[in-house]
Structures are given as C-alpha cells and as structure tokens.
Amino acid sequence: MTRLATHEIIRLEVNGDDRVAGVPTHFTLLETLRYALGLTGSKQGCDKGDCGACTVLLDGVPILACITPAWEAEGRAVTTVEGLGTPERPHPLQDAFDRWGAGQCGFCTPGMLCSAAALLDRTPEPSLDDVKEALAGNLCRCTGYTKIFDAVLDAAGVRGGGPGADNGENEGGDAG
Numbered sequence: 001m002t003r004l005a006t007h008e009i010i011r012l013e014v015n016g017d018d019r020v021a022g023v024p025t026h027f028t029l030l031e032t033l034r035y036a037l038g039l040t041g042s043k044q045g046c047d048k049g050d051c052g053a054c055t056v057l058l059d060g061v062p063i064l065a066c067i068t069p070a071w072e073a074e075g076r077a078v079t080t081v082e083g084l085g086t087p088e089r090p091h092p093l094q095d096a097f098d099r100w101g102a103g104q105c106g107f108c109t110p111g112m113l114c115s116a117a118a119l120l121d122r123t124p125e126p127s128l129d130d131v132k133e134a135l136a137g138n139l140c141r142c143t144g145y146t147k148i149f150d151a152v153l154d155a156a157g158v159r160g161g162g163p164g165a166d167n168g169e170n171e172g173g174d175a176g
C-alpha cells in the first residue's frame with residue numbers, strides 16, 4: 001500500500017480480479033467498491049454497521065464493508081454480489097431467491113446473498129436455525145424473511161417442494 005498525504009493506493013483482489021484503487025484515506029471498503037471501482041451491487045444503507053446491506057466477503061468471511069477501512073482489504077480477496085454469479089449463470093442462491101420471490105425492493109438482497117453464500121460454504125446443509133443465525137445481521141423491510149429463509153434452504157437442497165409448498169420448515173417470519 002502506498003500512503004500519500006490524503007490518499008492511499010489499495011491493491012486487492014475483487015471477484016477474482018486484481019484491482020488497484022487510489023482512494024481518500026478515510027474511505028471505507030464499501031466506498032472503495034462503489035465509488036472507486038464502480039461495483040454498486042453492495043448497498044449503502046445505514047452506513048454505520050446496523051443493516052447488513054453492505055455485506056461482502058473478505059477472504060470468504062462476511063463483513064460489513066461500510067465500517068471496514070479500505071486499507072484492511074489490502075492484499076486480500078473480496079467477493080461482492082457481482083462475483084457470485086451472472087445473469088446467464090446465476091449462483092444457486094440467486095436462482096432460488098428469484099423463484100421464491102425472496103427479493104422485493106432488492107435493497108437488502110446483495111448483502112443477504114453474500115451472508116447466505118458464506119453459510120452454504122461452511123454448512124452445505126443448514127437447518128432453518130442455521131439460516132436465521134447467519135442472516136441475523138441482515139435486515140429486510142419488505143419480505144418478512146420467510147421467503148428468504150425458504151430460498152436459502154432450497155438453494156442448499158434441504159427444502160423440497162418448491163415455492164408455495166409447506167414442508168413444516170416454513171415457520172420463519174422473523175430474522176431475530
């Protein structure tokens with residue numbers, strides 16, 4: 001990392017690509033992603049660590065990019081929602097969110113997807129409680145959470161029946 005008076009040069013890997021960004025020294029990782037690298041999928045919600053809309057993966061671990069200084073990502077691997085899948089080849093979570101109607105306004109969705117992707121990496125067959133715990137830091141004002149939980153369980157292959165079916169695991173409705 002090169003530090004100048006008011007700016008610093010950050011080198012990091014984003015979604016598998018080596019990237020370099022010159023950013024003000026006060027920039028967070030979220031500001032670096034959105035305003036220096038043009039990756040606007042990660043959302044700037046509360047901007048103070050409360051809502052989870054800015055969640056990205058840092059070396060595979062979900063973190064809140066809005067309260068993570070940019071320099072903390074120096075030399076590390078960042079995965080944003082743009083790196084999970086593409087419109088042509090969506091991540092299984094993205095496909096399940098679409099089929100279950102788990103995104104409404106969509107503002108929480110990138111952070112939800114990143115938190116859920118990390119969960120499925122470490123726990124390929126999660127329980128409903130595992131999903132609730134993994135997403136406890138991601139707030140949603142629209143969905144009531146149930147469809148999100150269903151979509152994550154569906155993507156993991158542990159919830160059969162598809163959208164509209166009730167297999168007894170659908171008692172969610174509250175992230176807390």
Ligand code: FES
Pocket residue numbers: 043044045046047048049050051052053054055064065066067
């Ligand atoms: S924008 Fe980061 S937690 Fe809300």
Ligand code: FES
Pocket residue numbers: 102103104105106107108109139140141142143
């Ligand atoms: S879909 Fe609107 S906040 Fe979650």
